[in-house]
Structures are given as structure tokens and as C-alpha cells.
Amino acid sequence: MKPLSGVLWLPPLMSFVLITGLIECSIILMDLPAYLAPRPSAVALALFIHAEELLKATRHTGIAAITGLGMSAILGALLAITLASHPLIRRAFYPYAVFFQTVPIIAIAPMLVIWFGYGQGAVVAASFIVSVSPIIANTLTGLLSTDPALLDLFRIAKASRLDTLFKLRIPGAIPHFLTGLRIASGLAVIGAIVGEFVADSYEDGGGIGTAVEIALKEQRTDLVFAAVLMSSLLGLIIFWLVSGLNQLSLKYWHLGEFKDS
Amino acid sequence: MKHRQGAGLKLRGIHRQFEGRPVINHLDLDVAPGEFLAIIGPSGCGKSTLLRLLAHLDQADQGTLDRSEADLDVAFVFQDPCLMPWRSVIDNVALPLELQGVPRHHRIPAAEALLRTVGLGDAQGKFPQQLSGGMKMRVSLARALITRPDLLLLDEPFAALDDITRHHLDDHLQSLWLSHPMTVVFVTHSLSEAVYLADRVIVLSAGGGNITLDYKVPLPHPRTAASRLSTPFIDHLRTVSEAFEGHSRTLA
Numbered sequence: 242m243k244p245l246s247g248v249l250w251l252p253p254l255m256s257f258v259l260i261t262g263l264i265e266c267s268i269i270l271m272d273l274p275a276y277l278a279p280r281p282s283a284v285a286l287a288l289f290i291h292a293e294e295l296l297k298a299t300r301h302t303g304i305a306a307i308t309g310l311g312m313s314a315i316l317g318a319l320l321a322i323t324l325a326s327h328p329l330i331r332r333a334f335y336p337y338a339v340f341f342q343t344v345p346i347i348a349i350a351p352m353l354v355i356w357f358g359y360g361q362g363a364v365v366a367a368s369f370i371v372s373v374s375p376i377i378a379n380t381l382t383g384l385l386s387t388d389p390a391l392l393d394l395f396r397i398a399k400a401s402r403l404d405t406l407f408k409l410r411i412p413g414a415i416p417h418f419l420t421g422l423r424i425a426s427g428l429a430v431i432g433a434i435v436g437e438f439v440a441d442s443y444e445d446g447g448g449i450g451t452a453v454e455i456a457l458k459e460q461r462t463d464l465v466f467a468a469v470l471m472s473s474l475l476g477l478i479i480f481w482l483v484s485g486l487n488q489l490s491l492k493y494w495h496l497g498e499f500k501d502s
Numbered sequence: 503m504k505h506r507q508g509a510g511l512k513l514r515g516i517h518r519q520f521e522g523r524p525v526i527n528h529l530d531l532d533v534a535p536g537e538f539l540a541i542i543g544p545s546g547c548g549k550s551t552l553l554r555l556l557a558h559l560d561q562a563d564q565g566t567l568d569r570s571e572a573d574l575d576v577a578f579v580f581q582d583p584c585l586m587p588w589r590s591v592i593d594n595v596a597l598p599l600e601l602q603g604v605p606r607h608h609r610i611p612a613a614e615a616l617l618r619t620v621g622l623g624d625a626q627g628k629f630p631q632q633l634s635g636g637m638k639m640r641v642s643l644a645r646a647l648i649t650r651p652d653l654l655l656l657d658e659p660f661a662a663l664d665d666i667t668r669h670h671l672d673d674h675l676q677s678l679w680l681s682h683p684m685t686v687v688f689v690t691h692s693l694s695e696a697v698y699l700a701d702r703v704i705v706l707s708a709g710g711g712n713i714t715l716d717y718k719v720p721l722p723h724p725r726t727a728a729s730r731l732s733t734p735f736i737d738h739l740r741t742v743s744e745a746f747e748g749h750s751r752t753l754a
Contacts, residue, residue: 388584390580390582390584391584391586393554393557393559393578393580394578394580394584395601396559397557397558397559397576397577397578398597398598398601398602398649399601399602400601404601408597408600408601409586412586412588413586413588415588
């Protein structure tokens with residue numbers, strides 16, 4: 242692999258240079274005003290000049306997104322375990338769990354402000370609401386797809402419900418839970434930024450959502466794109482963190498058979 | 503410790519149907535304590551359903567199933583080894599004891615001893631995905647025997663293995679049965695495996711679960727690789743085979 246690694250990052254780098262170069266040239270040739278379409282070089286410059294504020298905003302948003310994701314992981318897993326415990330509970334409550342997935346976050350964000358006030362509370366809540374669904378759905382699938390032969394084995398051994406849950410269903414559902422967590426990681430960032438659009442208190446300079454909002458008002462589209470790039474970077478970082486956690490736990494649980502690409 | 507001979511089983515008029523289609527049709531069967539019974543039959547003859555009834559994983563629609571003892575300790579070996587990938591070999595084997603609440607310092611030595619008898623003394627710290635198919639099956643056998651069951655039920659356990667591995671596992675199973683008295687009900691597709699292992703072979707008919715042949719194999723145990731080629735063995739195999747083929751032909 243080693244001698245290949247130099248080649249591996251070369252194609253995406255070349256395509257990046259090519260595409261940004263093309264955009265840069267077309268904007269110059271078509272003489273588009275900066276507020277309509279900022280040149281990539283201007284975005285890069287904005288990134289450089291406002292690096293400190295942008296990093297601070299990214300950290301602000303990152304803390305909110307990770308808190309929301311953490312709450313999603315804990316509450317989502319607990320909810321999935323509750324839903325898996327009995328078909329009747331599942332039938333009664335699962336439709337409402339799906340509700341989280343369909344709720345238009347932008348529409349209820351103002352309600353979150355009413356409930357939690359301006360600031361991180363509402364932002365974390367928005368991040369939680371957006372990211373909890375995939376965790377519930379995936380964990381539930383995992384809890385319900387336990388190998389029927391192993392369930393028979395536990396029945397023959399007259400295992401208690403608790404033993405069946407903790408020694409069979411939950412360990413077997415961990416790969417599914419981690420898949421849900423990875424899907425949720427990107428959503429948590431989106432939820433936090435949408436939350437900041439509506440509910441940020443601007444304390445500490447605010448997050449990426451705030452930065453985008455301010456930049457838009459000032460028609461600083463270069464700064465808007467710079468902030469958007471930072472949010473993508475944040476999403477990637479959280480995704481990598483979760484993927485690392487994924488690899489670690491698969492190793493720890495010896496779930497090689499469930500390994501995904 | 504109570505000396506046990508294994509469980510006796512008495513089935514009378516057992517009937518089981520799924521969606522109106524009878525899978526087991528008023529079956530009568532007696533299994534003596536300590537007997538090694540092999541069941542063969544074409545696919546869909548209700549072999550697996552019968553095992554599930556014996557394990558109390560399923561209930562008959564009609565008929566009675568008496569076990570000689572009320573608190574029978576039953577173990578089940580599936581066609582798939584069904585090991586838990588997140589548990590080491592030793593913890594997989596010790597699982598049934600763990601579920602009974604046996605403390606770790608008692609169950610681990612018991613699992614170690616059993617792993618040695620199936621020739622996996624070195625593999626106890628490994629994880630299932632590091633093992634070959636035959637090794638996984640041996641772990642599965644050890645797990646089934648850890649509670650010293652009175653009744654061992656096996657549902658085509660070695661069907662997915664190659665012949666050599668299969669013969670090895672047949673021998674492991676035989677020596678485990680000889681060293682620990684228990685009743686064994688062994689479902690298989692292989693006539694020679696059935697004749698090699700069992701005291702008694704029954705052939706079930708397709709779609710109805712009637713016994714078309716009930717054959718005692720009077721060869722002494724332990725049987726060895728040499729007995730697979732001996733004239734008496736081949737004679738018994740021919741008898742069972744002809745009964746099986748003959749019945750299949752009348753159906754076809």
C-alpha cells in the first residue's frame with residue numbers, strides 16, 4: 242500500500258485544482274459580481290483572513306453537534322431497547338419515533354427557542370431531534386434481527402429476559418447501532434447549524450450558523466462559502482471520529498463478520 | 503451427583519401442522535434412556551419440527567410427549583454453529599452454565615476440560631471468526647455438552663462440512679456420548695453417518711412423518727474408521743439404504 246499512497250491522493254487533488262480553476266476562470270470571464278458567485282480564490286482568502294473567528298465558530302457548533310449526537314446515541318439506544326421489548330409497545334409508540342424523522346426542523350426551531358431560550362440549549366435540541374431517528378431505526382433493526390437459532394439456544398437454556406437482552410440482543414445490535422451513529426453524525430451538524438440560524442444567542446461569537454447568517458446579511462458570499470466549507474469540515478471530523486469509534490468497537494467486540502467497507 | 507442414564511422419551515399420536523399442512527402426522531415413537539437414535543428422511547419430512555417438539559421449542563397440536571424426567575436438561579446443536587462472535591471460544595462454551603448462574607471460577611475450568619476433549623485446548627482464547635468450520639462445530643458441540651445434558655438433540659449438525667472433518671466430528675460425538683450417558687436424537691441426511699453412529703435408525707416418510715423403517719444397528723460401540731469398511735457395516739447400510747431408496751421410489 243505504501244508506494245501507492247502518493248498516487249491515491251493525487252487524483253482528487255488534480256480534480257480539485259481543475260474544478261476550482263474552471264470555476265475561477267468562468268466567474269472572471271462571465272464577469273459575475275462577487276455577491277452572486279464568489280471566486281474560489283476569494284473564498285480561500287476569506288478562510289485565511291477570518292480563520293480565527295471561523296475556527297471559533299466551528300468549535301462552538303462542534304460542541305453543540307457532539308452534545309446533540311451524544312444525547313441521540315444514549316436516548317436513541319434506550320428508546321430502541323424499549324421499543325424492542327414488546328410488539329405491543331412497538332406498535333403503540335414506533336409511529337411517534339418516526340415523527341422525529343419527518344419533523345421539519347426549521348419549522349419547529351422557533352418552538353425550541355420558546356422552550357429552551359436562545360443559546361446552546363435550543364441548538365443542542367435541534368441537533369438531537371434531527372439525529373435521533375437513524376439511531377432508533379438502526380438499533381431497533383439490530384435488536385430485532387437476532388439470530389433465531391441463538392434465541393432458541395437461550396430459550397432451551399431457560400435464560401431470563403434480562404440475560405437474553407444483555408448477553409444476546411444488545412451485543413448483537415452494536416454494529417447496527419454504530420451504523421446509525423455514523424448516519425446521525427452528519428445530521429447532528431446540520432441540526433446544530435439550523436438551530437443556530439434561529440436560536441443562537443451570539444454569546445462567544447456564535448457558531449457556524451450565526452456566521453453564515455451575518456455574512457448573508459452583509460452580502461459577503463465569500464464568507465458564506467468559507468463558513469459552509471468549515472461546516473463540511475466539521476461534519477467530516479465528526480464522521481471520522483465516529484468511524485474510528487466504530488472500528489475500535491468492532492475490534493473490541495470481535496465483530497469481524499459484520500465489518501463494512 | 504445423581505447418576506443419570508439419559509432421558510427416555512415417549513411420543514403418542516403427535517400431530518403438528520403448519521397452515522393446515524400436516525408436517526408430523528400422528529407419530530408414535532419411543533426412545534430408550536441412553537439410546538443413540540438417528541432420524542433420516544427426505545427434506546420436508548418433519549425431522550426438524552420433531553426435534554423442536556422434543557426441545558419444547560414448539561408445541562404439538564395433538565398427542566402427548568412424555569419425558570422420563572420433569573426437569574430434563576436438554577441441549578441442542580444446530581446445523582449452523584451459532585457461536586456469538588463477540589465472545590471468545592471459552593466464553594461461548596461456558597455460556598449455558600453462565601445462564602444457569604454458575605460462577606466464573608467453576609464454569610471456566612469445566613469449559614476448558616471439555617474443549618480439551620474435543621481437541622481445542624489451544625483455541626480457548628480465540629474468537630469464532632478465527633476458526634475453521636469444523637472447529638466452530640466442535641465448539642458448538644462442547645457448548646451443548648457443558649451442562650451434561652440428559653437429552654442431546656442435533657439437527658444435521660455436520661451437513662456443511664467436508665467428509666474428513668465430518669468423520670472426525672462423528673468420532674468426537676461418539677466418544678462424548680460414550681463417556682457421558684445421555685440420550686441422543688440425531689437428524690442427518692447421511693445414511694452412512696446414521697448407521698455409523700446410532701443404536702437405532704428410523705426413516706421418516708416425506709410429508710407426513712410416518713416411520714417407514716425402524717432399524718436397530720447391532721454393531722458394538724465404539725465404532726472406528728475401520729468399521730466403516732467392515733462387511734457387517736456395509737450390510738446394515740445396504741438394508742437402510744434400500745428401505746430409504748425403495749420408499750423414495752414409490753413416492754416418485
